[in-house]
Amino acid sequence: VGLLHRLLQLAVLGYLLGWVLVVRRGYQDTDAAPHVSVITKMKGVSVTRSKDASRRLWDVVDYASPPQGENVVFLVTNFIATAKQAQGTCPESPSVLDGMCTEDVDCPVGNPVVHGNGIKTGKCVMFNATHSTCEIYGWCPVENNTLPRKPLLAEAENFTLFIKNTVNFTKFNFSKGNTLQTNDSTYFKSCTYDPFFNPSCPVFRIGDVVEAAGETFGDLALLGGSISIRIEWNCDLDQPSARCQPQYSFILVDRRYNFRTASYYWDSQRRPYRSLMKLYGIRFDISVHGQAGKFSIIPAAVSFGTGIAFFGATQYPKRPLVLSLMWLGPWLYTLPALILHRCITAQATVVCDLVLLYLDTQADFYWKEKFEENMSLVILQAKPPKGKTEAAADPQWADQDIRNAQ
Secondary structure, eight states, X not given: OHHHHHHHHHHHHHIIIIIIIIISXXXXXXXXXXXXXXXXXXXXXXXXXXXXXXXXXXXXXXXXXXXXXXXXXXXEEEEEEEEEEEEEEEEOOTTOGGGBOSSGGGSOTTOBOTTSSEEEEEEEEESSSSOEEEEEEEXXXXXXXXXXXXXXXXXXXXXXXXXXXXXXXXXXXXXXXXXXXXXXTTHHHHOOOBTTTBTTOOXXXXXXXXXXXXXXXXXXXXXXXXXXXXXXXXXXXXXXXGGOOEXXXXXXXXXXXXXXXXXXXXXXXXXXXXXXXXXXXXXXXXXXXXXXXEEXXXXXXXXXXXXXXXXXXXXXXXXXXXXXXXXXXXXXXXXXXXXXXXXXXXXXXXXXXXXXXXXXXXXXXXXXXXXXXXXXXXXXXXXXXXXXXXXXXXXXXXXXXXXXXX
């Protein structure tokens, strides 16, 4: 019993010191809803070649969206171009099932092509030597769907993404940014983030981010995808502010990401044209989470008082826990503390009885002693006082009791 008692005390003491005070920092007030600001910028240049051997230069204005830099940014890594489209009539693409036909009756006039590119004109025409499709009214020629075998912007692997993040814990009037405070104006132009050698540089190489998310750049750049960049702030404001540093994590959310966009222009006869682009690329979703803690007397007293309450539950019931709490001050000696003490003490007694009565090797001895003591107590409580016993034995008193009862 004594060993079990000491083991329970050590367990409660370890919980109080290790978990409550060290791990959970139960002595601190916390702010888990910081105000955050995120600004992004991309850098890099790439050149692509089309089928007609013409070259196109891509800079940050062409491949990054949105241009103003937010917590969501898209990087173009591949594309399919359909140049010089004009509104008119042309055959639907044979890749659209609802556009296939064998005669004009298969193309009712005015019906839109399901998952297609225009409105049916009522004619079934030859798309090529092997396929016939419905003629449509729409942007012609229809969209090209031939995907390149390799990403056209392969150089995007070496592009860089600059993330400027600031958090403000308003409860403690504390702000901190992820950029290194330096007087060197060339620092951010030459540094690259490394979790071990350069953790204070917020400039990320795209290839490193994709690799940290568990994917290869070539595979993800071909059809696109989505990566979550999570910035975590866990600040102990009882320590120097220099120790409050962000932690970055990268998670691959989805494979395949694309959308369409177009640029419009007019010829000399004011006829409208457009160049359609189906863009494949990597979407970066940047989320910021954080928590700051600072010493406060109220959570410290509550955590310490709760630990002492659990510690007192391991004491014998004749030593009330609340008496040991009185030295903390009258404000701790409250009705909830009394109720908590009574509940914990009662539960601890029941648990100890169950262990000793059913699990201990000396359970028979404890059972005998416990219930013999209880039976003796019952007998003593049921036995009438000596004076009343003698009075009841006297017949005169017995007759008087009967008459009173009547």
